[in-house]
Amino acid sequence: MDFELIIGFAGLVFLAMVPYIFAGLGTMLAGQTGLFIVAQEGIMLTGASIGFLGAYWTDNLFVGVLTAIVAGGLFGLAFAFFTTTLNMNQFVTGLALFFVGLALSTLIFKLAIGVTLTPPLVPTLDKLPIPLLSQIPVVGDILFNQNIFVYLSLLLSGALYYFLYRTSYGLELRSIGENPKAADSLGINVKRGRYFAAIGGAMLISMAGVFLPLVYTGTFTEGITQGRGWLAIALTFFGGWRPHTIFIGALFFAAVDVFALRAQVFGGGIPHQFLLTMPYIATLLIMVFGSRWVRVPTFLGQNYDREKRSV
Amino acid sequence: MSETALTSSKPKNSLLSQALPYILAVLAAFLATGIFLWLAGFDVLRAYQTILFTSLSSRNGFIQTLLKFVPLVLTALAFTIPSKANKFNIGSEGQLLLGATGAVAVGILFADLPSIILIPLCLLAGIICGGFWALVPAWLLYRFGINEILSTVLMNFISFQVIDYVATEIWRDPLAGHPTTIAIGENAELPLLVSSPPLHSGIIIVLIVAALVYFYTDYTSAGYELVATGSNAKAAKVYGINTRVLFVLALVLGGAMGGLAGAIEVTGNHHRLIEGMQSNFLPLGIIIGLLSRGNHAAIPFVAFFIAVLEVGASALQRTMFIPVELVFIVEALILIFVLLSDFVRRK
Numbered sequence: 001m002d003f004e005l006i007i008g009f010a011g012l013v014f015l016a017m018v019p020y021i022f023a024g025l026g027t028m029l030a031g032q033t034g035l036f037i038v039a040q041e042g043i044m045l046t047g048a049s050i051g052f053l054g055a056y057w058t059d060n061l062f063v064g065v066l067t068a069i070v071a072g073g074l075f076g077l078a079f080a081f082f083t084t085t086l087n088m089n090q091f092v093t094g095l096a097l098f099f100v101g102l103a104l105s106t107l108i109f110k111l112a113i114g115v116t117l118t119p120p121l122v123p124t125l126d127k128l129p130i131p132l133l134s135q136i137p138v139v140g141d142i143l144f145n146q147n148i149f150v151y152l153s154l155l156l157s158g159a160l161y162y163f164l165y166r167t168s169y170g171l172e173l174r175s176i177g178e179n180p181k182a183a184d185s186l187g188i189n190v191k192r193g194r195y196f197a198a199i200g201g202a203m204l205i206s207m208a209g210v211f212l213p214l215v216y217t218g219t220f221t222e223g224i225t226q227g228r229g230w231l232a233i234a235l236t237f238f239g240g241w242r243p244h245t246i247f248i249g250a251l252f253f254a255a256v257d258v259f260a261l262r263a264q265v266f267g268g269g270i271p272h273q274f275l276l277t278m279p280y281i282a283t284l285l286i287m288v289f290g291s292r293w294v295r296v297p298t299f300l301g302q303n304y305d306r307e308k309r310s311v
Numbered sequence: 312m313s314e315t316a317l318t319s320s321k322p323k324n325s326l327l328s329q330a331l332p333y334i335l336a337v338l339a340a341f342l343a344t345g346i347f348l349w350l351a352g353f354d355v356l357r358a359y360q361t362i363l364f365t366s367l368s369s370r371n372g373f374i375q376t377l378l379k380f381v382p383l384v385l386t387a388l389a390f391t392i393p394s395k396a397n398k399f400n401i402g403s404e405g406q407l408l409l410g411a412t413g414a415v416a417v418g419i420l421f422a423d424l425p426s427i428i429l430i431p432l433c434l435l436a437g438i439i440c441g442g443f444w445a446l447v448p449a450w451l452l453y454r455f456g457i458n459e460i461l462s463t464v465l466m467n468f469i470s471f472q473v474i475d476y477v478a479t480e481i482w483r484d485p486l487a488g489h490p491t492t493i494a495i496g497e498n499a500e501l502p503l504l505v506s507s508p509p510l511h512s513g514i515i516i517v518l519i520v521a522a523l524v525y526f527y528t529d530y531t532s533a534g535y536e537l538v539a540t541g542s543n544a545k546a547a548k549v550y551g552i553n554t555r556v557l558f559v560l561a562l563v564l565g566g567a568m569g570g571l572a573g574a575i576e577v578t579g580n581h582h583r584l585i586e587g588m589q590s591n592f593l594p595l596g597i598i599i600g601l602l603s604r605g606n607h608a609a610i611p612f613v614a615f616f617i618a619v620l621e622v623g624a625s626a627l628q629r630t631m632f633i634p635v636e637l638v639f640i641v642e643a644l645i646l647i648f649v650l651l652s653d654f655v656r657r658k
Contacts, residue, residue: 038460082647086654091399091460092601096650099594099643107636111351227468234461271480273472280465287457 009258010142014150015215016254019044019208021153023232024239024246025160026204030076031241032164033190033197034177035083036301038094040205041229042101043075047209049105052220053112055122061214064122065207072206075101076199084194087303109220119219125149149211156204161243173197177297180304190304208232227280234283238290241297256282332652333602340644344637358631362623362638372622374510378580379618380611381513382407384521385572386596387603387610389565393459394605395528396554396561397541402448402463404593405470406441406569407576412477413440414499414574415492415584419482422496429498434516434574441570442563444470449562453555459562467593478584490586501579511579518611520571525607537561591639595621598646617642 023040030037037043047068055064075097082093113120125147133144164170175183176193184190208228213220235253239246260278263270345355366376389403400406413436421429448462478490501511528534540547540554548554576588599617603609624638 082650086651088650088654092650093647095401095597095601096643096647099598099646100640102594103636103639103643107634107640110634110636227464230461230464230468234465237458237461271476273476273480277469277472280468284451284457284462284465287461288451288455 007138007141009262011146012258013251013254014142014146016257017250018149018153018215019211019228020232020235020250020253021157021247022204022208022211023229024235024250025156025243026201026206026208027232027236028201028239028241028243028246029160029204030079030197030201031236031297031300032174032177033194034180034297034299034302034304035079035194035198035201036090036094037079037097037198037201037205038091038233039075039079039097039101039202039229040232041225041227042098042105043072043202043205044101044209044212044225044229045105045223046075046101046108047072047206048213048224049109049220051206051210052122052213053109055214056120059122061122061125064214065210068206068210069203072203072209073199075206076202077195079202080195080198083303084191084198087305090301090303105220106222119221121218122214124218125215147215149215157243157247164243174297176304177299180299181306184304184306190306205229205232231279231283234287237296238286238294240293240295241300242295252286253279253283332656333649336645336648336652339648340641343644344641348633348637353631353633358627358633361627361630362620362641364623365626366619366622371508372626374505374508375622375625376615376618377510377514379621380615381517381579382572382576382592383595383599383614383618383621384517384611385568385575386592387599387614388521388524388596388607389568389572390597390600391565391603391605391607391610392524392528392537392568393558393561393565394600395534395537395541396558397544398452398558398561399460400445400463400562400565400569401460401593401597402445402466402566403569403572403596404589405463405467406444406566407573407589407592408470408474409444410437410441410570410573411577411584411588412474412573413437413570414577415477415482415495418495418499418578419493422498424496424498426498426502429496430501430578433495433499433578434571437570437574437577438567439570441573442567444570445562445566446559449559449566452562453559459558463562474584474586478586482584484583492584494582495577499578500582501575511575513575513579516571516575520568521607521611524568528607594639595642598642601646602649 023044027037027040050071051064051068053064054067055061058064079093079097082088083090127145128148128151130144130151134140136144164174172183172188173193173196175186175188176190180190183193209225212224217224231253235249236246239249256279260275263275264272341359345359348355348358366372386403386407389406390400393400414433417433417436418429421432424432444466445463448457448459448466451457451462452459475490478484478492482492484491484493501513504510504512504514526534528537536547536552537557537560539550540552540557544554572592577584581588595617599610599613603613620638620642624635627633627638628635
């Protein structure tokens, strides 16, 4: 492999990383307060569908992203309401919302667009080279000659890390996931924290979805996420529910993604189907090796009922 | 995962008070969807008529419903058997596809065998392949403690590529425009109960299997070990139940159900492997399993109800151009409202 190729590969990895970062950070944010969402795939699909339609109708990608964020927020609100206020099982609620998202994304798209021979398209997002920085050899090309989503995902990783680990609000939020009863006794509003984290997290997950039509394909297709929502859950697990390790994990997932696609071109006689299973097999392997050192929020997946004697 | 186990049995009340939350949930789901349809400018009453009565008002519709019913019962069992032990199999899709692959392989390779040997062989191949596909996550759980929810889901995505390879490289049907294998031998086809419109005998197999599973989980000590492990794994362990092995067994049994669903779809329905034949049986199976709350006597009835809705959904798309996904949303809403009724009951 020559040098140009490696730079190109690295650039693509940083692009492919974006949906993993957003979905992983969203899952993590909710998880830090003890909420375990499994509806990622459904939320991402709805974000992709509704976000695409928003962009298509207004000819404005920014509006598309905003509609996706609103749609994601509604999912987060529903999840928080069912699990926190109504005390319903988190896993089952997540599954139900996954189904709703799965169906809603296709239904709305079909009703809005109808049956067409040519798919509706939006122009995909352009690169936005950062002046000066993009002139730096090698690093500039990889990091600073990307689209705005890439910069946003990098900023967000840093911002969330700062918020969760360097501010008192972040500490309060994390304490809800570690021990809601203790947090409650210290006067932290457990319900409010969980609503905030669920809505914010689902918004991020939905942004991961809208990235796909607006940057990759230019249109929405059924199953556009290809299991990335589920991979994001695995990523969050072995990323230890921390922003910085999730960032590293997302880079790895993206590298496998890009490598699987590239390897199809260079072939070597391996059937492409086997290459396309690589992200999933790699994830299974990582879960095997990562399970030794992951640190999961203690109350992940458990509801908190303050009227109960023992939690 | 939470203090309310999914499979917990409710105190026995009168039949009506047990059925009431379900009736209310169905009504609420239809009401919510009706408002959406009305806003979208459709004829709501005609749509509901189509959804509810298509399968019961014609011979063809009724047989379509029974054909849908067969895989739905099995994918529901694929979810509920492990859920008895508090393990969650979200991989019935992959298990169905691998079961279908196994059945197709046997049906093509041994096409000359007489039916009496070949059909059981095909079904067995499906069961083994489906069971194997669940054994992978089960072993990962046993050996490394890997969460089975994620690993079963990931196996689905691997299975999509496996059947794509089988349908485009190994036994590709060159005449089909869509990835499809060549047909299995005629001797491998399940005998028909009704010839026109065709209804295969898979429905008998399914009813027997469903009855056996009900007997196993509710009336045998081995089944009770499963339920005991599900409600309190620690206590079960103290009593000398090898819970880790039981988790493996429960998941593999569930996978076998998914595999059997695939094998019956191949030998009875399609007679070949078709990409996309898994349809939405995975989510529907989970919905059926959750609606029946792990009560194996209820599963065939809930599955039949969902099959009615599904046949209505395709009629809706044909006659009124309302996408089939609408009915799927109705089904997901029924699930949510039934879960909500738990909350109302607790208050």
